Amino acid sequence: MKTISLVVNGQGVEKAVSDRTHLGDFLREQVGLTGTHLGCEHGVCGACTVLSNGQPIRACITFAVACDGQVITTVEGYGDDPIMRRLRESFTEHHALQCGYCTPGMLATARDIVLRIPEADEQRVRIELSGNICRCTGYVGIVAAILAVLNDLKIAPDRSVESLRDAVRSGRFIASAQPLSDTFIHFEAQSGPVSANTRATGKSDMPQALAQSGTQKNQTHIDGSFDLAFDAKTVWLFMTDLSSVAACLPGAQIKDQVGHKVHGRVGIKFGPMSASFDGAAILEKDDQAFSAVLKGSGQDSLSQSRATGDVLYRLEVLDQALTRVHVDLAYSLQGPLAQFSRSGLVQEFVRRMITDFGRNVSARLGNPTLADNVPVAAIHPVSIIFSMIWSRIKRLFS
Numbered sequence: 001m002k003t004i005s006l007v008v009n010g011q012g013v014e015k016a017v018s019d020r021t022h023l024g025d026f027l028r029e030q031v032g033l034t035g036t037h038l039g040c041e042h043g044v045c046g047a048c049t050v051l052s053n054g055q056p057i058r059a060c061i062t063f064a065v066a067c068d069g070q071v072i073t074t075v076e077g078y079g080d081d082p083i084m085r086r087l088r089e090s091f092t093e094h095h096a097l098q099c100g101y102c103t104p105g106m107l108a109t110a111r112d113i114v115l116r117i118p119e120a121d122e123q124r125v126r127i128e129l130s131g132n133i134c135r136c137t138g139y140v141g142i143v144a145a146i147l148a149v150l151n152d153l154k155i156a157p158d159r160s161v162e163s164l165r166d167a168v169r170s171g172r173f174i175a176s177a178q179p180l181s182d183t184f185i186h187f188e189a190q191s192g193p194v195s196a197n198t199r200a201t202g203k204s205d206m207p208q209a210l211a212q213s214g215t216q217k218n219q220t221h222i223d224g225s226f227d228l229a230f231d232a233k234t235v236w237l238f239m240t241d242l243s244s245v246a247a248c249l250p251g252a253q254i255k256d257q258v259g260h261k262v263h264g265r266v267g268i269k270f271g272p273m274s275a276s277f278d279g280a281a282i283l284e285k286d287d288q289a290f291s292a293v294l295k296g297s298g299q300d301s302l303s304q305s306r307a308t309g310d311v312l313y314r315l316e317v318l319d320q321a322l323t324r325v326h327v328d329l330a331y332s333l334q335g336p337l338a339q340f341s342r343s344g345l346v347q348e349f350v351r352r353m354i355t356d357f358g359r360n361v362s363a364r365l366g367n368p369t370l371a372d373n374v375p376v377a378a379i380h381p382v383s384i385i386f387s388m389i390w391s392r393i394k395r396l397f398s
């Protein structure tokens, strides 16, 4: 147990929680704020979305201990927030709720849209809302309600909404819970990654210089491996050629390359959510040890989320014509997508990407004339949930 102190809806809260208590359970069971709804509890449906230091997060996949010192706003705490006041009226006017189960999360995301993207049109609103699922009303009323607020603010700008938008543009976060107007609480922008480790990989057997990569605090680590029926030298030549590697990574495109530096794009599609990270990467390698690290960072132009990460890989000679490639991915996400970084679904997604990557490498090594383009990695969360449940059942009975 650890005692945490945070501000919830403008009130200081200090409570002892276990390391594994999610923020959603903490808010509902220990703070008594049952307006935060839990649906899928896997970070997919968005019902549990609350604000942490002004940014939407999934309360079901955020540990309460990770929120120590933060300012949390739930649906009970928006009070007279100038955007939320408009959204509430607009949701009522446009019949944007039926049972209301999704509504606390919808409102939190809607507020974020109005705040961050004043110019959003219908398509953009729908894309931004794609992480919030409504099981009964449908989206027509919800989208119309948000568009109405955006239009009203275009026609008649509101000084208090503009000051919130200015704060977001300048990287300050403003708590939406009372006190309001001139007495808003201001927060400096967070620096550094916002996610926490889910699994430390422990001591790496990478060479010293390379081992320093991927061991930063607050990164999520995912490791995996795949076997290739080729000798280690052939595999190594392939794995240190960036254009060959990119051609096997689903959704990756290299725009330009100078030596071991590349600029490019990685696109992913995860159920209704998609992102396309533009960025740069550099490869550092140790030919003697058959190990390398690809260090990269990028930004998704749509959600403005940022990702930094290292892909460490190392070859293990199993046989003269059999090589195992160990991959250790260490990454952190900042921005709206950060809420997914520790989700079991995302980790399963990345593991599948590693498996697909291994399959593509094997295919290309066997046939170098294969076409370069590998489609964007697209996985339906439902299929992952089923495969996770199935593997748990197998573990239970094995």
Ligand code: FES
Binding pocket: 037, 038, 039, 040, 041, 042, 043, 044, 045, 046, 047, 048, 049, 058, 059, 060, 061
């Ligand atoms: S309960 Fe579904 S995203 Fe949290």
Ligand code: FES
Binding pocket: 096, 097, 098, 099, 100, 101, 102, 103, 133, 134, 135, 136, 137, 138
């Ligand atoms: S209004 Fe019922 S789930 Fe959205």
